[in-house]
Structure formats: structure tokens, C-alpha cells
Amino acid sequence: MVSNRQKQILKAIIDLYVETAEPISSKALAEYMNLGLSTATLRNEMAVLLEQGYLEQPHTSAGRVPTHKGYRLYVNELMHAYHITKEDTEAVQSALQAQQQSLSPSYFSPPELDHLLNEASRALSALTRYTAITVSTKLNGMMEIRRIDIVICDDITFVFVVVLGAGVVRNKLYRMIHPVPRQQAEDLAALLNRVLAGTRPGEITPLQITILESTTEEGTKELLAAAIDFLKELSMEIYEQDIRLKGEGNLLDYPEYQDVGKARELLDFLGESAATSWLPLPTTSSVVFRIGNENLAKPLQEASLIVARCPLAGGNTGYVGIVGPTRMHYPRLAARLSFFAKGLTRMLQDIIDEDDTDRPENTPPPTREKQGEEPN
Amino acid sequence: MVSNRQKQILKAIIDLYVETAEPISSKALAEYMNLGLSTATLRNEMAVLLEQGYLEQPHTSAGRVPTHKGYRLYVNELMHAYHITKEDTEAVQSALQAQQQSLSPSYFSPPELDHLLNEASRALSALTRYTAITVSTKLNGMMEIRRIDIVICDDITFVFVVVLGAGVVRNKLYRMIHPVPRQQAEDLAALLNRVLAGTRPGEITPLQITILESTTEEGTKELLAAAIDFLKELSMEIYEQDIRLKGEGNLLDYPEYQDVGKARELLDFLGESAATSWLPLPTTSSVVFRIGNENLAKPLQEASLIVARCPLAGGNTGYVGIVGPTRMHYPRLAARLSFFAKGLTRMLQDIIDEDDTDRPENTPPPTREKQGEEPN
DNA sequence: TATTAGCACTCATGCTTCATGAGTGCTAAT
DNA sequence: ATTAGCACTCATGAAGCATGAGTGCTAATA
Numbered sequence: 001m002v003s004n005r006q007k008q009i010l011k012a013i014i015d016l017y018v019e020t021a022e023p024i025s026s027k028a029l030a031e032y033m034n035l036g037l038s039t040a041t042l043r044n045e046m047a048v049l050l051e052q053g054y055l056e057q058p059h060t061s062a063g064r065v066p067t068h069k070g071y072r073l074y075v076n077e078l079m080h081a082y083h084i085t086k087e088d089t090e091a092v093q094s095a096l097q098a099q100q101q102s103l104s105p106s107y108f109s110p111p112e113l114d115h116l117l118n119e120a121s122r123a124l125s126a127l128t129r130y131t132a133i134t135v136s137t138k139l140n141g142m143m144e145i146r147r148i149d150i151v152i153c154d155d156i157t158f159v160f161v162v163v164l165g166a167g168v169v170r171n172k173l174y175r176m177i178h179p180v181p182r183q184q185a186e187d188l189a190a191l192l193n194r195v196l197a198g199t200r201p202g203e204i205t206p207l208q209i210t211i212l213e214s215t216t217e218e219g220t221k222e223l224l225a226a227a228i229d230f231l232k233e234l235s236m237e238i239y240e241q242d243i244r245l246k247g248e249g250n251l252l253d254y255p256e257y258q259d260v261g262k263a264r265e266l267l268d269f270l271g272e273s274a275a276t277s278w279l280p281l282p283t284t285s286s287v288v289f290r291i292g293n294e295n296l297a298k299p300l301q302e303a304s305l306i307v308a309r310c311p312l313a314g315g316n317t318g319y320v321g322i323v324g325p326t327r328m329h330y331p332r333l334a335a336r337l338s339f340f341a342k343g344l345t346r347m348l349q350d351i352i353d354e355d356d357t358d359r360p361e362n363t364p365p366p367t368r369e370k371q372g373e374e375p376n
Numbered sequence: 377m378v379s380n381r382q383k384q385i386l387k388a389i390i391d392l393y394v395e396t397a398e399p400i401s402s403k404a405l406a407e408y409m410n411l412g413l414s415t416a417t418l419r420n421e422m423a424v425l426l427e428q429g430y431l432e433q434p435h436t437s438a439g440r441v442p443t444h445k446g447y448r449l450y451v452n453e454l455m456h457a458y459h460i461t462k463e464d465t466e467a468v469q470s471a472l473q474a475q476q477q478s479l480s481p482s483y484f485s486p487p488e489l490d491h492l493l494n495e496a497s498r499a500l501s502a503l504t505r506y507t508a509i510t511v512s513t514k515l516n517g518m519m520e521i522r523r524i525d526i527v528i529c530d531d532i533t534f535v536f537v538v539v540l541g542a543g544v545v546r547n548k549l550y551r552m553i554h555p556v557p558r559q560q561a562e563d564l565a566a567l568l569n570r571v572l573a574g575t576r577p578g579e580i581t582p583l584q585i586t587i588l589e590s591t592t593e594e595g596t597k598e599l600l601a602a603a604i605d606f607l608k609e610l611s612m613e614i615y616e617q618d619i620r621l622k623g624e625g626n627l628l629d630y631p632e633y634q635d636v637g638k639a640r641e642l643l644d645f646l647g648e649s650a651a652t653s654w655l656p657l658p659t660t661s662s663v664v665f666r667i668g669n670e671n672l673a674k675p676l677q678e679a680s681l682i683v684a685r686c687p688l689a690g691g692n693t694g695y696v697g698i699v700g701p702t703r704m705h706y707p708r709l710a711a712r713l714s715f716f717a718k719g720l721t722r723m724l725q726d727i728i729d730e731d732d733t734d735r736p737e738n739t740p741p742p743t744r745e746k747q748g749e750e751p752n
Numbered sequence: 753t754a755t756t757a758g759c760a761c762t763c764a765t766g767c768t769t770c771a772t773g774a775g776t777g778c779t780a781a782t
Numbered sequence: 783a784t785t786a787g788c789a790c791t792c793a794t795g796a797a798g799c800a801t802g803a804g805t806g807c808t809a810a811t812a
Contacts (some may be wrong), residue, residue, distance in 0.1 A: 061791045168550040249643040267625040
């Protein structure tokens, strides 16, 4: 049981500790809280919190430091909503706008998205002074195939080109063993369009495959197999995540990582890990925290993660987050992160909208439901 | 003037210092060199080298440490060629082969090259225990255009697809203000092929542009402008460099970067710098060194760079290198780097060759001169 | 003339000691 | 339930000191 007053004390300790990075004494706390309470009373309460595992002592005659459990209680119940300042707003917006300008309005390709998110990471790490993480799927699973084409290089070399929604284009070159006559390749392209246009790569049905296979003449079986291979690869990409880290050096600013050994351990882990297994991905629009030993990975045991969801074009989801020592200003960072994620979403939405507004009549209508939002 | 014996002493000091990371005393030197010379003699010689600026003393009663000037003399004149060990060879080869397997034989696209070089950087940093750098141009300037196609999405939306040598494909989506009839777009694609196939993107002549413009009818002027814009963008990419860094954390292993401030300065610089302005790019096949204060960038003043050239497909050039404290084993690292670069070149050459051997008859013959090498 | 033995001098390093004071836990008074 | 008071703990930093590795210089030696 934690009394209300104890919670207030815990909150004050954490707020103060986050600021000073030094163990909090009963005296400092009394001054900071400015209630009518004496240090002795606070010491008693602190002793209870210590007993319950919300605080710990570096050594007998030192102040108290929050434990991971303490931080957890803090983010769950105690922290105030942080109202981002005008400076925050402006910093985020100017950072995003700088990126937006570099995007040509009529064009949006995966490497460009990659570059954009790279820059966004950079901006985020500069903004928060922590190491920034962004995650996105390689391919947006909600985009349907608009068009498939086969570029014929020679009679055994073909490039499949798939144009998806929002101007995303993917291609892959295949080389056949047996030559394929030009006409047959063109026929196959037409067939692929007929059968697959309007479908999402992840949602191609066995029925469609069957139709393709049964309609295809003998000479293009190999080419069709290549096409199916390509589409399968595309559909895999929907589940592959791109992860980017920026501002690793920021960690070295914090007293927690003055020990080079600690810093190296974490930096190595972050550098090696292409996987997102250690990253909590929030399923709602709220920010998620993973504090200290809540992390399974050893190098993260003394670190915290804050991650926000960031809806990208057409129902796809990206994530932005930060890593740092457990002693971080959770409410402020959560607010900034959330604001940043929203800004990024809006910005990408703008681009997509621009691309989708004048959807032509001769392409199949989108099957997806639009979210009910006011048009821009 | 530096006598021969002084050079030998300098060499020994550097070799020993690289190993121990501690100032070298006359006694340690005498033991290490094992000539019949007394410590007093060595001290005299060391005093001369100190005077000449090849050595310095941390404090009066301490051993000697090589200066940047000392290292420079060392790499220029003193160091022995290092013969890489069997372990080195095997490590490099297994690292490269691991990558090679992940490449599908018939397919080679820019993101895949990017991924490959990323992995190569990783392998290099693991191999050398330094921070690895790889540089490549975004587009190989020697590849000629094999085919241009226009994928028609609707009457105002078009995707240009350019297939270059070695299976590299680029595309870009454009949106017109005025609709373009299907037939006209197809005509333009045919025209573009006729005029530009076989040309390198960087070598499109004003004459070719003129031909295109004069042949094009009024309705496709806008589309042609888009095409030219795209080609211009491609030709720009030839001069844009992609730079990748891996293993930043390795730096923290060295005593030189135990000071977090120093480490942060360098890591920040490396993380920020997308530019290659600070990286020496060798013009010959030999390895280039940039030692300590030979670097203009302040954060690199205490660091050294070693860079090897790495010819990529078709006359294009990439670079691989490492960064670390000035105290590094120059001959060994140079040898490893050089070997690594050669391995990478050979591996990419294999892929390209495989792609070029069966060059079809119906594409124009290459205009480039082949280097006189035995076929694989 | 080149080398070396000898010696005084320097100075980083690590150890101990010591004083300081911030901070605690506990007890008894309010 | 709160608090004043007090003895106790212990990190911190300064000061002093011994140690010894390493030097520069001089004079002897080959």
C-alpha cells in the first residue's frame, strides 16, 4: 500500500532526481516540496518507499534514488501531462518543414521515404537529446497494385515494374533460361494487370494465382513464376521493418554513461540490432514506456525506451522513439515524441493526399475505407 | 636529417607504442630492439628525434610517444609490408561470402547494393575493430541506358523506368497537368529508346536533347520535360556519394577514447557528416593514410584514416576505409583493408560479369573499352 | 668521435591519513 | 502523527609521503 502522500513524495523525488541526477536527501526534498513537513517525517515516508521497493540508496548515508519500479508507478499514475512549449512546437515544425521542402510534390519513392525518416530521426535526436529510433515497414501493406508492367530488355531479360498507390514503384530484374517472345511477355503483362490490379500485394488469393496459371500458355510459365516470385517478395516486405538510429552520441552526455564500458555495451547493442524485437510497439495512439529492467535485453536493463505510434500512409504504421538512461523526463519526452509523431503523420498524409486526391477514373476504386477526417 | 639508425629507432618506438599504448622508455626500447646499444645511446638518439619533431614527451620524466610527423615518416618510409595471415584471409572471405549468398544471382538493384555495402561495412568493422567507412556513388557513371519505358498509370500519371547495365533499374513517378493520350506516351517511350539507348546518363549530349525536342509533338512536350528532368536527376546521382559508417562503438575500446568527451566529439562528427569532404579518396590502387593533424576537421585531429579504393562495376569507384586513433597498426590495417577492397571488388565483378556475359544482340554494343583482363 | 656508466633530478602514481559534512536511523518529546 | 535532537556512517577531497620509472647531463671509455 502506498499512501497518497507517499506518492506525492515519490513524484517529487523523481522530478527532482531527473533534474539533478543526484540522490535526493530529505532536506532537498523538504525544500523542493515546500509542504509544512519536516525532514524527519519525510525520512520516515522515504523509508517506507524504500522498503516497498520504489526507492533505493546508493549507500547508507546517501539520499534516495528511484528504482525502476518507482519510475513505473510514476509514469502510470503520478506524472502530469506535460504541455509542450512554443519552442517545442516550433522546433518540431521547423525540423519537419525542412524535410518537407526537400520532397518534390509529385514524387514519392521508397528511398525518398527512407531518407526522410533518416532526417526525421536526426531531427528527433537533436530535439530530445537522446538517441532516436524510427521504424517503418518496407512496404505499406494497404497500398494496392495499380499497375504491373514488364520491361523487355532482351528475349531472356525482363524487368517487372509494379506501381502501387501513392506513387511507390518497385522493380526487379529477372533473367530467364528460355527465351520468351515479345508478344507473349506483353500478353502476360496484360493478364497480370487484369487479374491483379486493385489488389494489395499481401492479399493476393490462391484463386488469383490459379487463374494466372491456368490462363498462361506454356512458353511464359517461367516468366509467370518469376512474376509470382516478385509479388511474393513484395508481400514479404510488408512485414519487414526498417529500423534507423540517430544521435547515438547523445547518450554520452548523460552521467549514467560516463563509464565508457556501459556506453559501449549499449551502443554496440543498438548498432548491431537490426531487429525490432527489443522495441515495444504501441498498438494505440498513446505513448509506451519501457523502463529499465522491464527490458529483456541485458544492455537495456539500465535504459528506458519511449515509443510513439506514427500512422503512415494508408493505414500503415511507423514508430518513433528514443532510448536513454532510466533517469529521463518522461512526461516531457512523451509529449514531444507524441507531438513529433503526429507532425510526421500529418506531413506524410499531406503528401499522400496530394497524390490521391485526383485519383483517376480508369483505375479501380480503392477498396479501403477512408478514415473519417476532415479534408485538408 | 634523420640517420638510418634513428629511423630504425623511430620504427621500433612506433611498433612498440602501437602495441602497448604506453610511452616508450629507453630501457623498453633497448630490450625490444635487442641491438648492442645501451639505453644512454638510445636516449641520445631519442633526444634528436624529439628535437626534430618525430617524438614527444607527455612530461619530463616519461617515455616518448610518436608525433603525427613520426607516424607520417613511418608510413612513408619505415613500415614493412604486412603479409596478411591465413586467419585474415579466411575472415575476409567468409565475411564476403556470407553476403554473396544473400544475393540472388539474377538480380542486382541499388537497394541491394546498399544493403550489401552496409553488411560489408559491418564485416570490416568487426574485422579491424575500428569504425568502418564505405563510400559509393549512388549511380555507376559507366553504365549505359539499356531501355527506357513509360508505365502509364492513368492519363496524367506516368512512371518512367530506366533499365541500366548490370540490372540496375530506376524509376520515378510524374504527374502531368494536361492529360496525355496513351498512344502519344507510347510514341515518346519509343523515341526515347531510339535516341538514348546505349548512352550513359552522364553523357547525354545537347544534340540528343535537341533531337528529342524537335521530334516531339505538342501534346507530349510536358511529358518529355519530365523525362529530361528524370534523366538529369539520374546523371546527378553519378556524382552523389553514399557514405556508411559501422562499428562506431569500437572506438570506445581504445584508451585514446576512454575520455567520453573526446569520444563524443568524434562520434558526433562522424554521425553528422554525410559529406565526404573529410575523407581522402585515393586515386590509385594503393592505400592512403591521413594521420592526425593532417586532417582538417577538428574532431579528426587526433585520429587517423586509412582508405582503399575499391573499383566497382564497370569503371565506377567505391571506397572502403577505417577511422581510429592515430596509434594504429598501419601496415596490418592497410593490408587488411586492401585485401578486403580487392575481395569486394572481385565479388561485385563476379555479379556484374554474370550479368554481362550473355549480352543480348539486340541491344547496341557497348561503347566503353573493356579493360584487358582475362575473362572469368 | 661514438658510446656508455653513473648520478642527480623530475614527476606521475598510489598509498595513507585526516577532516569535513551531508545524510541517515533512531529515540524521546510534543 | 509529527518532529527535534543526536549519534553514527561514509563518500569526498585534500595533504603528505614514499616509490620508482625515466630522464638529462657529465665524465669516463673504446
